[in-house]
Each structure stands twice: as structure tokens, then as C-alpha cells.
Amino acid sequence: MHQSNNDAWTGRAGFILAAIGSAIGLGNIWRFSYVAGENGGAAFLLVYGLCVLLIGLPVLLCEFLLGSRARGDVLTAFSHPQAPRLWRGAGVLAALVAFLILSYYSVIAGWACRYFIAYLDGTLPALPRAAIPQAFSDFIAHPWQSLLWHTLFMILTAVVVAAGIERGIERMSRLLMPVLAVMVILLAGYALSLPGASRGLAFLFTPDWSALASPGLYLAALGQAFFSLGVAMGVMITYAGYIRSRERLASSAVAVAFGDTLFAVVAGMAIFPIVFAFGMDPAYGPALAFVTLPQVFAIMPGGMWIGIAFFFLLSAAALTSAVSLLEVPVAVATRLGLPRRFAAVAIASCALLAGVPSALGSGIWREVGIAGRGILEAVDFLAADLLLPLVGIAVVVFVGWVLPRTETLPHSGLAPFLARTWLAVVRYLAPVAMLVFLFTLVFG
Numbered sequence: 001m002h003q004s005n006n007d008a009w010t011g012r013a014g015f016i017l018a019a020i021g022s023a024i025g026l027g028n029i030w031r032f033s034y035v036a037g038e039n040g041g042a043a044f045l046l047v048y049g050l051c052v053l054l055i056g057l058p059v060l061l062c063e064f065l066l067g068s069r070a071r072g073d074v075l076t077a078f079s080h081p082q083a084p085r086l087w088r089g090a091g092v093l094a095a096l097v098a099f100l101i102l103s104y105y106s107v108i109a110g111w112a113c114r115y116f117i118a119y120l121d122g123t124l125p126a127l128p129r130a131a132i133p134q135a136f137s138d139f140i141a142h143p144w145q146s147l148l149w150h151t152l153f154m155i156l157t158a159v160v161v162a163a164g165i166e167r168g169i170e171r172m173s174r175l176l177m178p179v180l181a182v183m184v185i186l187l188a189g190y191a192l193s194l195p196g197a198s199r200g201l202a203f204l205f206t207p208d209w210s211a212l213a214s215p216g217l218y219l220a221a222l223g224q225a226f227f228s229l230g231v232a233m234g235v236m237i238t239y240a241g242y243i244r245s246r247e248r249l250a251s252s253a254v255a256v257a258f259g260d261t262l263f264a265v266v267a268g269m270a271i272f273p274i275v276f277a278f279g280m281d282p283a284y285g286p287a288l289a290f291v292t293l294p295q296v297f298a299i300m301p302g303g304m305w306i307g308i309a310f311f312f313l314l315s316a317a318a319l320t321s322a323v324s325l326l327e328v329p330v331a332v333a334t335r336l337g338l339p340r341r342f343a344a345v346a347i348a349s350c351a352l353l354a355g356v357p358s359a360l361g362s363g364i365w366r367e368v369g370i371a372g373r374g375i376l377e378a379v380d381f382l383a384a385d386l387l388l389p390l391v392g393i394a395v396v397v398f399v400g401w402v403l404p405r406t407e408t409l410p411h412s413g414l415a416p417f418l419a420r421t422w423l424a425v426v427r428y429l430a431p432v433a434m435l436v437f438l439f440t441l442v443f444g
């Protein structure tokens with residue numbers, strides 16, 4: 001059997017917490033806020049919610065089912081007596097996507113850690129507001145600063161994964177997730193008490209219907225739903241491989257999807273009121289969290305503390321996600337017989353190296369472009385936009401069409417009617433939506 005060291009979650013709560021920890025990450029705070037900001041706020045939120053409910057959640061349940069059925073890694077998850085061996089290629093692809101995403105995710109997470117420390121030691125709070133955009137450009141352009149923080153973050157990730165499922169990942173999630181929940185609520189409470197906060201709320205909750213006319217919004221919403229839930233990268237398959245009992249998969253999936261979405265909304269309720277209260281532009285793009293917010297922290301009362309809290313939140317949320325990305329290839333390696341510690345260190349080192357071009361891409365390799373994008377953006381596009389839907393399609397086709405119904409319906413944890421509806425979504429709606437997504441991206 002796999003689970004060479006018999007490692008597993010202590011129970012359902014441990015599994016759900018770890019899965020929520022994986023889902024909640026840079027995607028909920030950094031990515032969600034700028035994508036929502038660029039796509040008109042409330043209208044985006046509405047479409048995003050629908051994407052989570054209609055496509056993300058059913059796919060998440062597929063992954064829980066696949067993982068818990070195989071009790072193994074992503075490669076075993078795609079094997080079945082009736083499936084050609086070629087299917088394992090889908091598992092290989094999933095592990096590759098997780099690895100690639102980890103390589104640059106750690107770079108951005110490194111920036112967040114750097115900012116956290118810079119708020120703690122007072123260097124950032126000491127800067128005047130006008131100097132902040134330049135400070136960010138200087139930092140990411142610095143020849144080795146970005147690399148240094150990328151390395152430190154990757155080491156932290158490897159340490160947690162090396163410690164194992166129960167003693168590493170579950171323990172960290174039990175510790176961090178409640179702290180993150182309390183912090184994001186406190187931040188939102190504070191942001192809402194600012195004069196002018198209501199404009200931020202209106203941006204997030206009062207739709208401007210005309211935004212729905214832009215096709216880009218739908219692409220952005222589906223992409224964000226997949227990225228934020230953490231589906232189609234093998235992570236949820238791998239995590240579900242460590243559950244001891246296959247009960248109530250559907251309610252676990254609902255808990256994870258709901259927790260993840262709620263967190264993004266509350267984070268939005270913290271970020272947009274702050275942005276609007278101080279007259280900043282919500283459509284600032286990826287630098288929203290690293291430039292716009294610090295500019296506001298520089299002038300708002302108690303800004304230093306808010307900065308410390310915000311960047312701790314961002315760094316810790318990124319850690320629980322990065323760990324899950326690393327666990328995907330590590331699980332494959334341990335099943336192939338490598339000791340966990342060795343696998344964690346070796347694969348993290350490779351991801352560290354693979355991330356070097358992304359880390360240098362905003363600095364000394366700034367001139368290097370791949371298909372008109374910077375290096376980090378190009379890797380992100382390849383992994384999170386192109387390969388990710390491919391893995392997603394493999395997941396739903398495998399569960400919907402390859403596995404016999406007798407192995408899916410009864411284990412879904414759904415009442416018969418709901419189970420049939422779910423299967424119909426998995427067979428038709430989800431693959432079509434992902435195909436359209438891919439097609440529009442490539443040819444649109």
C-alpha cells in the first residue's frame with residue numbers, strides 16, 4: 001500500500017482544515033482583490049460565485065472522490081482496471097502543474113514575507129507615501145533580494161512538508177487557520193469603520209450590470225474560481241488520499257468551497273473600503289496589495305499595525321497553500337519509495353531553481369519576455385491558464401465517463417437526486433465550460 005509511513009489526517013476536521021488552508025492563499029487576498037478590482041467588483045463577484053457553485057464545487061467533489069478512492073497520489077488516482085494506462089499521464093500533468101505553480105507562487109509569497117518583516121522592523125512605515133511605488137519596484141528589481149525571500153519561503157515550505165501529513169501539514173493548519181480567520185475579520189471590521197467605507201462596499205456588492213457585457217469577465221471569473229479553490233492541480237486529490245474514511249465527501253467539499261469563498265469576500269471587505277476611503281484606484285492590477293495598500297497604510301491611523309497584520313495574513317495564507325502544492329509531487333515520490341524528508345527537500349530545491357527565472361524576471365532579467373509577457377506572468381499563464389483546464393478536463397472526464405457509476409454515485413455522499421445532477425454537471429457542463437475557457441484563451 002501507499003502511505004509508506006502510514007501518514008494520514010487525524011480525522012475529518014483535520015482534513016477539512018488542511019484543504020481550506022490549501023484553498024485560502026494569495027489567490028483570496030492578492031489575486032482576488034486585483035481581479036475583482038479590474039473586472040468591476042460586484043458583477044464579477046456574482047459570476048465568480050456562480051462559477052464556484054456550478055463548476056468549481058462539482059469538480060472539487062470529483063477530486064475528493066478520486067483521491068479517497070485511490071488512497072494514494074495523483075498517479076494512482078488516475079488508474080483503474082478499465083482505464084488505459086495512458087490516463088496516468090493526467091496525474092503526471094497534475095503534478096507538473098502543481099510544481100510549476102509552486103515555483104512562482106513562492107516568489108510572490110517571498111515578497112509578502114519581506115513586507116511583513118519590513119513592517120515589523122519599521123523600515124516600511126518610515127517611508128513617506130510617495131516613495132512606496134518606487135520602493136516596491138526597487139525591491140523586486142534588486143538582483144538578489146527577491147531570490148533571498150523566495151529561498152527562505154521555500155525552505156519553510158519544505159520543512160512543513162518534510163514533517164509529514166499529521167505532524168507537519170495538519171498541525172500547521174490547525175494552528176494558522178483560526179488565526180487567519182480572526183485576523184481577516186478584524187481587518188474587515190476596522191476597514192468598515194473608516195469614513196467613506198461605504199463606497200468600497202458598494203463597489204463589492206452593488207453590481208454595475210454593464211460589466212457583464214465583457215467576455216473577459218467570465219474568463220477571469222472561471223479562472224479565479226479554479227485557482228482559488230485549488231482544483232485541477234492534483235492538490236485536492238492528494239489531500240483526499242490521506243483520509244481514513246470516505247464518509248461525507250460532499251459536505252466536506254461544500255465546507256471547503258464555502259470557507260474559501262467567504263474568506264475572499266471578507267478579505268474584499270477589508271481591502272476595498274480601505275482603497276476607496278483613501279481615494280485610490282481599485283483597478284491597479286497585481287501591485288494592488290504591494291503598492292496601493294501600503295500607500296494607504298502610510299497615511300491611515302494605526303497603519304503600521306494594519307500593515308503588520310495584513311502581510312502576516314498574506315504570508316501565512318501563502319504558506320498553507322504552498323505546502324499543498326509541494327505535497328503533490330512529494331506524495332508521488334514517497335509512493336515510489338523515497339523517504340519523505342528526502343523527497344521534500346529534493347523537490348523543493350528543484351522548485352526553488354525553477355522559480356529563479358520568475359524571481360529575476362522583475363529585475364535583472366526584466367528585458368526577457370516570453371510571448372509578450374514577463375517571465376513570472378508567462379509561467380503563470382502556462383500553468384494556471386493553459387495546463388490547469390487540461391487537468392480539470394481530465395478529472396471530470398475520468399470521473400464522469402471512465403469510472404463506472406457504481407464507483408462514483410454511492411460514494412459521492414449525495415442524496416440520489418443530487419448525485420445524478422452532480423454527475424450530469426461533471427459529464428457535460430464542466431468539460432464544456434473548460435473547453436470554452438481554453439478555446440477563448442488560445443484563439444480569443
Ligand code: PHE
Binds near residue numbers: 324
Ligand atoms: N488556492 C490557492 C490560493 O488561492 C492557490 C493554490 C493553487 C493552492 C493550487 C494550491 C493549489 O492562493
